[in-house]
Amino acid sequence: MDQYHHGNLRAALLKAAFHVIGKMGVEGFTLREVARRAGVSHNAPYRHFQSREDLVAALATESLRQLTDAVRLAVEQEPKAAERLRASARAYLHWALKNPSRFQLTFHAAFDRQAHPEYVEAYMESLTLLSNLIAIHHPAADSELASELIWSSVHGIAELGLARRLRDGAKDELEQLAEAAVDTLLAGLRSRRR
Amino acid sequence: MDQYHHGNLRAALLKAAFHVIGKMGVEGFTLREVARRAGVSHNAPYRHFQSREDLVAALATESLRQLTDAVRLAVEQEPKAAERLRASARAYLHWALKNPSRFQLTFHAAFDRQAHPEYVEAYMESLTLLSNLIAIHHPAADSELASELIWSSVHGIAELGLARRLRDGAKDELEQLAEAAVDTLLAGLRSRRR
DNA sequence: ACCTGAACACCGTTCAAGT
DNA sequence: ACCTGAACACCGTTCAAGT
Numbered sequence: 402m403d404q405y406h407h408g409n410l411r412a413a414l415l416k417a418a419f420h421v422i423g424k425m426g427v428e429g430f431t432l433r434e435v436a437r438r439a440g441v442s443h444n445a446p447y448r449h450f451q452s453r454e455d456l457v458a459a460l461a462t463e464s465l466r467q468l469t470d471a472v473r474l475a476v477e478q479e480p481k482a483a484e485r486l487r488a489s490a491r492a493y494l495h496w497a498l499k500n501p502s503r504f505q506l507t508f509h510a511a512f513d514r515q516a517h518p519e520y521v522e523a524y525m526e527s528l529t530l531l532s533n534l535i536a537i538h539h540p541a542a543d544s545e546l547a548s549e550l551i552w553s554s555v556h557g558i559a560e561l562g563l564a565r566r567l568r569d570g571a572k573d574e575l576e577q578l579a580e581a582a583v584d585t586l587l588a589g590l591r592s593r594r595r
Numbered sequence: 596m597d598q599y600h601h602g603n604l605r606a607a608l609l610k611a612a613f614h615v616i617g618k619m620g621v622e623g624f625t626l627r628e629v630a631r632r633a634g635v636s637h638n639a640p641y642r643h644f645q646s647r648e649d650l651v652a653a654l655a656t657e658s659l660r661q662l663t664d665a666v667r668l669a670v671e672q673e674p675k676a677a678e679r680l681r682a683s684a685r686a687y688l689h690w691a692l693k694n695p696s697r698f699q700l701t702f703h704a705a706f707d708r709q710a711h712p713e714y715v716e717a718y719m720e721s722l723t724l725l726s727n728l729i730a731i732h733h734p735a736a737d738s739e740l741a742s743e744l745i746w747s748s749v750h751g752i753a754e755l756g757l758a759r760r761l762r763d764g765a766k767d768e769l770e771q772l773a774e775a776a777v778d779t780l781l782a783g784l785r786s787r788r789r
Numbered sequence: 790a791c792c793t794g795a796a797c798a799c800c801g802t803t804c805a806a807g808t
Numbered sequence: 809a810c811c812t813g814a815a816c817a818c819c820g821t822t823c824a825a826g827t
């Protein structure tokens with residue numbers, strides 16, 4: 402019987418891995434479980450990933466791209482230009498709370514960043530998306546500062562929200578808090594820029 | 596030979612655990628390694644902790660208290676009342692970057708929050724410290740909102756700073772960013788409160 | 790009460806072997 | 809190239825036994 406994955410095993414493993422972390426959390430994620438889920442032997446993954454860390458890095462990079470895409474989509478679907486930055490904050494929170502395992506993996510995965518430049522690239526791409534959005538609201542010299550402040554703030558709301566392990570009911574509350582963060586930071590930046 | 600720990604084994608295990616996560620990171624932390632470090636057999640810890648998760652919860656709670664204490668100390672040592680909130684932000688960043696493993700453990704440890712109310716208590720105590728600080732700068736009805744915004748923002752800067760795995764040189768930069776976050780949020784809150 | 794050693798079912802990783 | 813089974817040194821947890 403031809404059980405070979407003919408080169409798409411790598412993709413199949415990533416898919417299986419996302420399924421596993423979604424179901425068992427980041428802690429329950431093991432190479433062997435992923436292989437089991439993909440229907441291959443426990444060391445078939447080594448043909449595509451040098452180590453567990455290598456697979457984790459690939460997952461983190463892919464997750465980060467998914468988060469960026471989700472934010473980008475929300476921005477594009479928002480007709481009012483003035484609302485786009487707030488829409489991006491809402492989408493960021495929404496994605497983080499809906500995919501807590503992926504969010505955790507994206508930012509807390511233990512792997513050597515230098516050995517995986519594609520992760521850093523994905524990170525920069527996300528920052529660029531945000532910078533462009535902010536340039537609309539805050540066309541000043543310190544738009545990089547503004548980007549870092551806004552991203553950090555929205556990110557921190559997501560992190561603390563997840564750290565407290567909130568029930569789903571608090572989702573809207575957190576999304577509103579993220580909007581408030583954007584509004585307050587923009588107001589603060591305007592009042593201090595003179 | 597009397598190798599008994601006579602009731603202080605619990606404290607000895609916590610100390611050993613902090614040493615282990617500091618040296619090997621959160622990933623390399625295992626019950627057996629902690630026991631080894633404390634000089635006891637690999638299942639002596641079960642006399643004091645029901646499971647690995649239980650020990651992790653105790654460590655996270657203790658870490659959170661240490662972070663709160665570090666911030667409190669920095670605040671008390673700042674003579675100018677107007678500078679205390681900024682000093683707290685700087686201290687928060689400083690502690691996070693100096694103790695990345697503990698910081699990660701404090702906020703990302705996987706354990707049942709409901710089974711460990713002492714963690715939630717420690718969290719609330721930290722929030723209270725911040726609320727009191729903010730009441731000085733921003734004596735308004737929405738001081739709870741202000742607390743959440745400021746904590747989230749400073750926390751997010753620490754998280755993203757660690758996620759990017761910055762070299763030590765960027766420490767000052769991040770502490771300054773945290774101060775900028777506090778200033779900008781306070782300015783924004785003032786301008787929007789009318 | 791507090792600690793130990795043996796045992797169980799796992800894990801990541803390596804290696805020799807199969808197509 | 810791609811996959812497998814056996815083996816190694818680990819891990820968390822349980823259990824019967826020792827003081």
